[in-house]
Amino acid sequence: MSERTKIKYSIVDLFAGAGGLSFGFLQTGRFMVKAAFEMNRFAQQTYLRNHAIEESCMYSDVEDALSEETKKKLGHVDIVIGGPPCQGFSNANRQKNHAISLNNSLVKKFVKTVLHLDPKAFLMENVSMLQSEIHRFFVADEDMSDIEQYGIPTTDSQIHLLEMEFVFKGITEIISDANMISRYLWEDESYLALNVVFKNRGNMDKLRAALIKHRRKLTALAKELLDIEGENYIIQQGRQAGDALERYFNYDEIDGLCEAIRPSILLQRMLSKALEIKNNRIVVERFSDEGDLVAHVKSMSVLDYITSILEADCNGYTISKGVLSAATFGAPQKRMRYVVMGIKKHIADHIELPVGTIKEENFKTVHDAIGDLEAVEPTTRIEEGNIGVPIGTAPDGISELGLSLHDSTILYNHVSTATTERALERFKAIRQGQNFHSLKPELKTTYSDSERTQNTIYLRLIYDEPSGTVVNVRKSMWIHPIHDRALSIREAARLQTFPDSFVFCGTKDAQYQQVGNAVPPILAKSIATHFLEYLDVQPQHVHSVHGYIDDNQSNSLLFV
Structure with missing residues (x-):
């Protein structure tokens, strides 16, 4: 091993989750975590158990990364990594009746943290759809200086607020005034209760x-x-809704109820969106009410925001971005992740994305990942899963992937959801590769709109193929390839390439969610190894008898 390859580079991990991304970096033996930022307390517990950091290095709020105190404490940082949630972009929350989400600010905080800590390199990962033009920020007051300074392209956009049939004289005056909006806006719990009723208007039993x-x-x-x-x-319209509700509760008059409450539901949604616009200080050029009620705003694509700022000469990064297929890097699942990689221009004038070398005919399979666990019965009790069960050494004939994941003689987190009689009926009726839509109509009756059910619900995995993208498989009710039961937390973790020695903490659903949210460590390790090809070629000078420090006085560590 050369002196150069003994260097350990420092990481700051934003939106860390359980730590799949950073764990892959650690698996190279060339990186160390200086600090991690994660809000969820169960994910924090998992991270601390599996990463070699002190509790004082775990922060809840990524906002803390922007403080001068934290910057001073961290010193020089080599790489900032993280996967800010993307659910908040302008197209993502329409079914939840939101115009904007606080998640919008998380990508911006990632960019601001990179600027603040000024690392040698950064990695941002997210869902593959991030590259789409539909993932956009609505321009807010706080963005105007960045748009001007960095020349971020913007586009005319609209926020739809209300259908034409409910538009009335004076409506634009109301939505232009935060006090007026608040005057007419109901308490959240009142709206949510009535909205549940309205959503069940197509099913009389569920409506009642x-x-x-x-x-x-x-x-x-x-x-x-x-x-x-x-x-x-x-x-x-509120009085009309109140009257309809009283008639039902007093006289059991249900005919016409949903039609009577519909205007109020839509008006409340409109008011809620208008207040979001105000609270988020979205720049509204004008409201139009000639047809539907619309707010005319500006928007910018997420990628334009990221690249315009970080590639600017004053910030000095060269960037490469694109979709990586986890399967081509050895994961037994067809997971697509969008990554944005950047490195300082004084280190490299260009950075390429890593390239997966595994061809489709050689993709790792579900059986490769979990086949050796076939005979190990999972528990349904999270307490027992946390204690674990002895499984001994890896059996003969185990796959290469299975052998790499079977690195513990205790199997933790082998916990699955208890199977109801109805679920068992469904499990028995579904073959490998089939899902909820393969069921007979009489087995779909608990779903109000079975035709809209996603293809990932009640999916029985195919043993000899990679799985689809691992999400929260408890919510999706993924089925084991050959057993009539739900996939366990550990089996889902194996599909994500977490080794058995990586132990998840928290409630059952929290553990399933941590697994589903994670980046496969095998993909993260490949990305980390790729970064080393650029970081290791930097000119170095001897700083002390113990190691090397670059021209920026990095405090990267050495193996000792």
Whole structure:
């Protein structure tokens, strides 16, 4: 081993989750974690158990990375890595009736952290759809200086607020004034209770069940709506909704109920979006109400934001971006991740993405990953999974991948969801590669709109192929290839290439979610190894008898 390849580079891990991304870096033996930032307490526990860092190096809020105190404590950082959540981009939350999400700010915080800590390199990873033009930020007041300084391209965009049939005179005055919006906006729990009723309008049994379940909140809302004085259109429609609710609870009149509450539901959604626009200081050029009610705004693509700022001469990064297939790097799943890699221009004038070398005919399979666990019965009790069960050494005939993952004689987290009688009926009816849509109609009755159910629900994995993208397989009810049961947490972790020695912490759902959110360590390790090809060629000078420090006075460490 040369002196150069003894250097350990330092990492700051943002939006760290359970630590799949950084764990892959650690597996190279060439990186160490200086600090990690993660909000979820169970993910924090998992990270601390499996990474060689002190609890004082774990931060909850990524905002802390932007402080001068943290910067001073960390000193020089070689690489900032992380996967900021993307659910908040402008197209992602329409079904939840949001115009903007706080997740928008997380990508911006990643970029600001890179600027603040000024590392040699950075890696941002996310879902493959991040490259799409539909992933955009709405321009806010705080963005104007960046747009001007870095020349970030913007586009005319619209935020749809309300259908034309419910637009009324004076509506633009209301949505332009935060105080007016708040005056007419209901409490969240009142809206949510009535919205549950409205969402079940196509199923009479579920509609009645929702009305019964939320009776207390809905009767209080009805009284409140009927007591409000005034003839404003919003008040009138609220009175109509209150009257319909009272007629149902007093006289069991359900005909016309959903039609009566519909205007209020849509008006409340409109007011909620308008308040989001105000609270997030989105720059609105104008509202138009000639047809549907629309806010005219500017937007910028997420990628334009990232590259315009970080590639600017004053910040000095050269960037490469694109989609990586985890299967081509050895993961037994067809997971596509979008990565943005950057490195300082004084280190390299260009950086390429790593290239996976495994061809489709040689992809690792589900059997490669979990076949050796066939005879190990999972528990349904999280407490037992946390204790683990002895499994001894790897059996003969185990795959190369299985051997690399079978690195513990105790199997932790081998916990699955308890199987109900109904679920067992479904499991038995589904063959490898089939899903919920393969079931007979009589086995779909618990789903209100079975045709809209995703193809990943009740999916029985195919043993001799890679799996699809591992998500929270408990929620998706993935089925073991040959057993009539749900996939266990450990089996899902194996598909993500977490070795058995990597132990997950928290509740059952928290552990499933941590696995689903993670970057496969085998992919992360390949990316880390690729970074080393650039970092290791830098000119170095001797700093002390113990190691080397570069011209920027890096505090990268050496093996000792």
